[in-house]
Amino acid sequence: MRVAIASDHGGFDLARSLATWLTGHGHLVSDFGPNPVISVDYPDYAQRVAEAIATGAADAGILVCGSGIGMSIAANKVPGIRAAVVQDVEHARLARAHNDANVLCLGGRFTSDDDGRAIVAAWLGAIYEGGRHDLRLQKIRLLEQHASAGDAEG
Numbered sequence: 460m461r462v463a464i465a466s467d468h469g470g471f472d473l474a475r476s477l478a479t480w481l482t483g484h485g486h487l488v489s490d491f492g493p494n495p496v497i498s499v500d501y502p503d504y505a506q507r508v509a510e511a512i513a514t515g516a517a518d519a520g521i522l523v524c525g526s527g528i529g530m531s532i533a534a535n536k537v538p539g540i541r542a543a544v545v546q547d548v549e550h551a552r553l554a555r556a557h558n559d560a561n562v563l564c565l566g567g568r569f570t571s572d573d574d575g576r577a578i579v580a581a582w583l584g585a586i587y588e589g590g591r592h593d594l595r596l597q598k599i600r601l602l603e604q605h606a607s608a609g610d611a612e613g
């Protein structure tokens with residue numbers, strides 16, 4: 460799978476560890492940095508991964524900041540992105556199965572390497588269930604369209 464990953468300084472160590480682990484498991488990883496670690500603004504890095512997903516350049520996105528929260532807020536501003544902050548394996552599974560989340564956000568200050576790997580494996584291995592969830596995702600797309608139409612009018 461083509462996986463795009465990025466972090467800020469708060470998620471640097473976990474993101475680089477996950478990138479190495481994913482590569483070792485046969486994934487094609489695009490690491491959008493930062494590298495080396497410097498203090499950066501997480502929206503800049505959320506944008507890089509979100510746009511890689513939105514344009515189809517990558518299949519799955521992973522963003523790591525200190526809590527995962529800032530990355531998710533920023534990534535979800537990009538049309539087509541469904542980013543989920545996840546702290547355990549069951550939420551990772553649900554994020555894909557029910558929400559078809561295409562970006563996974565992790566908190567580097569709260570997630571061990573082992574837990575991060577388990578969470579990523581659960582998310583990548585889960586399958587979107589479709590069915591009743593399709594209508595709900597369609598309503599999210601309509602919210603995006605409504606917001607961008609408002610921009611045009613403004």
Ligand code: RB5
Binds near residue numbers: 525527530
């Ligand atoms: C950076 O200190 C921190 O605010 C950031 O990594 C993230 O946790 C924001 O949501």
